[in-house]
Amino acid sequence: MLRPILAGRCPCHILIILMLANSLTSQSVASEVKEPELDVRSNNNEELDRNYLATLIERFDALAAAAKKEEQEAEEMVASIPTEQIEEALRFGQQYVEEWKQLEQRIAKEDENRFMLQGTSDKNGGTLLSPAAKYSARFAFVRHNPAAMAQSKEAAVDYVARQYLSDRLAIPAGKIGSVSRLATSSNVTDRQAELPPLSPCDFNSKFRTVDGSCNSNYQPRYGQAGTIFQRLLDFNIYADNVARFRVSVNGQPLPSPRLISTTIVLNDTVPDPSVTLLTMQWGQFLDHDLTLTPTFTKSDGSAVECCSRAQIGRDLFPPPHPECAAIMVPTNDPKYNPDPSSASVTCMNFVRSTFGKDLSGNIPRTRQHVNALTHWIDGSNVYGSSASHAAALRDLSSFNGKLKVSFINGRQFLPPGPNCCPGGAGAVWPNVCTSTCFDAGDERVNEQPLLTVMHTIWVREHNRIADALYRVAPGQSSEFYYQQARRFVIAEMQHIIYNEYLPVMIGPELAAQVNSPEYYYLSHLNPAIFTEFSTAAFRMGHSQLRSFIRLFQSDGRRDDDQSFLLSNAFNEPQRILSRTFLDNSLRGMLQTPAQAVDHCFADDITSQLFKPAGQRLGFDLISLNIQRGRDHGLPPYVWMLYYLTGNYLQMSLPFTFDQLVPRIPLEVVSAMKNVYAYPRDIDLFVGGVSEKPLPKAVLGPTFASIFALQFVNLRRADRFFYSSNVGIDPNSLSRNQFAEIQKVSLAKIICDNSDGTITNIQPKAFRVPDNLLNKPVPCGNLPGIDFTKLLPL
Template identity: 75%
Template sequence: MLRPILAGRCPCHILIILMLANSLTSQSVASEVKEPELDVRANNNEELDRNYLATLIERFDALAAAAKKEEQEAEEMVASIPTEQIEEALRFGQQYVEEWKQLEQRIAKEDENRFMLQGTSDKNGGTLLSPAAKYSARFAFIRHNPAAMAQSKEAAVDYVARQYLSDKLGIPAGKIGSINRLATSSNVTDRQAELPPLSPCNFNSKFRTIDGSCNSNYQPRYGQAGTIFRRLTSYNIYADNVSKFRTSVFGHPLPNPRLISTTVTVNDTVPDPSVTLLTMQWGQFLDHDLTLTPTFTRSDGTEFHCCSQEQTGFDVAPPHPECSPIAIPRGDKKYDPSGRGRVTCMNFIRSIFGKDLNGNTPTQRHHVNSLTHWIDASNVYGSDEATAQRLRDPNGNGRMKVSFNGDRQMLPLKPNCCNAPIPTGGTCTAICFDAGDGRVNEQPLLTLMHTIWVREHNRIVDNLHIVAPFQTPEFYYQHARRIVIAEMQHIIYNEYLPVMIGPERAAQVTSGEFPYSPYIDPAIATEFSTAAFRMGHSQLRSFIRLFDKSGQHSKDSYTLSDSFDEPFRMHQPNFMDDALRGLLQVPAMAVDNCMADDITSQLFKPKGQTLGLDLISLNIQRGRDHGLVSYFWMSHLLNSNYGLQTSPNQFDHLLPKMPVEVVSALASVYNHPYDIDLFIGGVVETPLPNAALGPTFAGLFALEFLNLRRADRFFYTSNIGQPYALTSNQLAEIEKVSLAKIICDNSDGSITRIQPKAFRVPDDLLNKPVPCSSLAGIDFPKFLPL
């Protein structure tokens, strides 16, 4: 029987004082927990410190240096362990992984037998599927990633071996470095899980590689697809400093994610009156350029079931070793309103973890990013060569492949059944699209955004044919891709960030004070990807309002919960422009504790069902899976350059940052403010002035986008004058671009007026709609020579 991976003792080193609270046994004595020696922002209206980012960079660089020193000490610790003990431990780890592989084969066989029953009617006319099976079909875009799974299994050999040595030698597992590489016998461990292949680099090329490699001449793997995320801090993120979920300061498990979701969030609507719904949609589109963390899946790409027969009536025995399902509390208002325990489990399987850029296993789990870590339009072009080639039109002379609906360019159709079950009779009727990111069909507004940018690529190619005729298809494709990436970067840093984090912080992010450096690791921070960038879930609206060209509400408006995996709406004659008008006119919801019911109980619900998943519960559980530090600790790290103030050791100390009703809700579910999960704490903060985000998430945004700019040799404003960079004339043309202009150029033609600042609601004084023809765009002759 498989043992849980790394159920070891806690580490000896503690940077902060959380673990001193282990001896406390109730919330009534929570105030006795010693406060960390940290500063905190006194209030949200304080003027931004001009050294804000410089201070944060210094602080997190120091944390990174300390973590690196600990890694080095862990490697030195390994060197002192006798070889025979190393190999004995590795054999134990290899045995664990062999059992793991056998278990997956067994699960696959049992699933095959079980699902032969699918569609068979019972005596009451229903199917032999349980309630859980009816609402647990999710993330149909997920594809099997055997290379990443192989990395995890090889890393697991190392982790289990370390735990074996920890138990045997009395050394904390987190203090033992990578040992897999030390095997001297070939039959001890089989290192087949290599890092993604690295092609020879041409550092004079003007064009990025598709997989993100060869950007830095210091470390060519920086930013490569299939490599791990980085951490801003690695202290007190796992209970055993390796992989076990973080625990409360009192030593017991953290509160149930579903209980937190139903207690702290409410199904209500509070719009942000200054920000358009386009901000939410751009955020999701951008996220799909930056991050995709694979989870453990079957070979067909479907996820393993983790809910047992007792919980749902769906017999899963034994579960996958990486299962960590979320319990549904008895009497849950959505999933168990009768209190009979009809549905008591939400499926959840942990993310794939991998190796560092040197091929070694980190001391703690670090998770794999399937995408490139750059802002490089990989959501349009793909993150691997096979995808990029599949999306190119072989006869288009540099254009991207498209399909047509009448005379309208649409995304290319997928040559399969869109990951949907083939209905009785074997005929696939599902319609879905292909794109650089597999989540393109998740909901129609996302499909729309993908369509805009494929059209933009082809529009640029058409213009390049005019100003630079008789070139090769590769010439047109690569130059158009280069321009598209620069346009996206310009929009992100000059339009999107000022809305999200405020103009002052955005100005610091783009400041020349922080120049390009090839030594900076661009890997996306897991604190950003798993917490801060999920803030857009609060911006979602339940009712997606469309407007026709006369300005009237369209009959094709719809609810979000009824549109998951329905990209065929794009084929409706007026959908695209009507939806764009809605995105440009309707305010987004405020980033707060108000969440649409469509994502708190109906996410990816199957057709004809009333229940889906709870995205807020999944976000909280994923944060624990990824080893996110607590909200209070990250909040202090990001705000400690402000006025001196003690940290919150009581819940009412959070009141300057959060509404009183939110603090009350947090206090009713968490035993101590130090326990609060990063996602839920960050999303409920009161926004900063002139910003959509509160101070913690704004700080994470600022750090992440600064890092992405500083590390990117190809960033559109960097290295001007170098052979691989834009020229000053080309940069001047890119700086004319706006998202409003992109929309005008690539809509279906009925959008003729638009507000210049597309992320801000129309305003007759500050953001008055203007004719599309008045908006500046690229003058392609001035882009020459290419």
């Protein structure tokens, strides 16, 4: 947490300076280096041990048990502190949050005065819309979530109180448990927000709740939207073991993420000749089913400005928001400041993520960040993660449970999105003011056109299944068809992920271990997404992006008119409305190789991410990934490497850069030497994407192992997982239903839901077409669901 000021010395300007300094960790001290205690023996075999995943699970189960024990010891520590000291500390924490609120009000007032002086008078929903707010409307990572911010402020009271006790009792803050629960006086706590509401559970229902609750009868909140992530490793992650950004082994601040990006990353194209671009797009679509971390915003939902010119600027913006952690851009940066003598960009906007409570309502020992989505693979990108959003996406006039769509020129599209007027022009739907944006289960649907295409395919799939179920089992309610169609769509998604996607990403051997029947359902397992997965490993897809998106016509010719540069298409979903765009883009994703996962990234995301129309520069996504990893307390790469030790990995913690070769190419290691002081400083995202891939896999061993742990945990923890208790549990799929789902492929779903010009397709959609191993076949030759065999429902 930001280090609180001393009692009796809390003028606002001092608070501002201290909050900013702590956010940027410019005066951070070295964290204690905790050496590993595992007894790991050398093994130089190059083949994947068939017990590899079992070994990892056992190892991380032991780490989780140790972390739980430390949590209990921290709670016992708090219980030994006199009540009057607890309440004194909490009053100090409450004072900090009150000053935080006052600072936000001051910023809002100064913004309003400044915009009024500039003659800005337009309003949106009664809220003054500043130039910066208009600008930030294009920036997709602005996630306004008042409930999550309220949770954060309540947690902040606790964290500041712990730091206060730490300073006075000489106890490390990370050793002190949650203190707010011990308050005996209501005026020393700030009950800003409770956990998301929990409705009564019906454990006899075969249908999931929309918000992810009531899956486990051990802990009904497991997987619920609005609850926190969990960690694989929870030490050496913050400088103060609570919230301050990790520092170098030598105690100095880590190098600027932008300097790391320009030193290590190459704007180059290295395609993976065996993997289609559809793999990248499926990964993004899946990510939007699993994770969405709100960041701090202003009270009106507009972006917090940490730099002098909104998103990229000259200097820090005064006064800074307490959760600002702007990325410093070197004055000699080759893209942002090609002329160092007149450097115009020295600051890139970055606002920290919201953080919250654990499932018991206590405040964790370290910042744990809020997931606005359900943690399950449950199609929340299609259906939403709240009852209100799910209801808004349904066609309530439908008698067979369909989702809402727009019919444009006879074709089904997503429904129009709300609040799309600012900056937009023209109405596509009658009487709807819009800049052509769509609504879907996940709010990021409009980020780039290929993502919008994938959303469209799956909304069509739901409606296709709903129609089919009505035909084979007429006479039921609309709710019945909706829930049954949703249930089968989720099963299709899970089948594709575990049987098509994972073998490509982590290799068939490791994927087979993830799918092993020995990993059965366990009600006590927490399904919460691992921070290491969401904030590092699953961002590997950014390396798969191509700069130029090639579309192909139905006769095989390139569609030069509609092919596009990614940097010119952010937040332009209207491209999909063209008569041929959807099918031509699908053909492009099916025929074009993805980029390899490595240290090479498209220029579109290293300096032009979400750039405003007509501008030359936007964000650097690599810098944002690195900074977000520090914000979320990711362990360094070499620590993660050590704990994932297996047959593919070296058996000791690397102490020199040269020990990373040949796992990481020599030229990348040389670049790392030029920017990091020590191997143990390397950020997890940087090290993970730089590794050479496993055999027959896209990912290197570290990220592949995190993937394996994540997806086996999601499977084991999910009572509704499509392959669990088949034919045994009345709430699970029947044997006939399971057999039909096993026929499903992404290729067949694309055939069934395209605009009709995709008539031939390779059976393995994530693999490039190959006349020997993956030869395109007529769509009619692919097996599909026989809906009569799904009966009885």
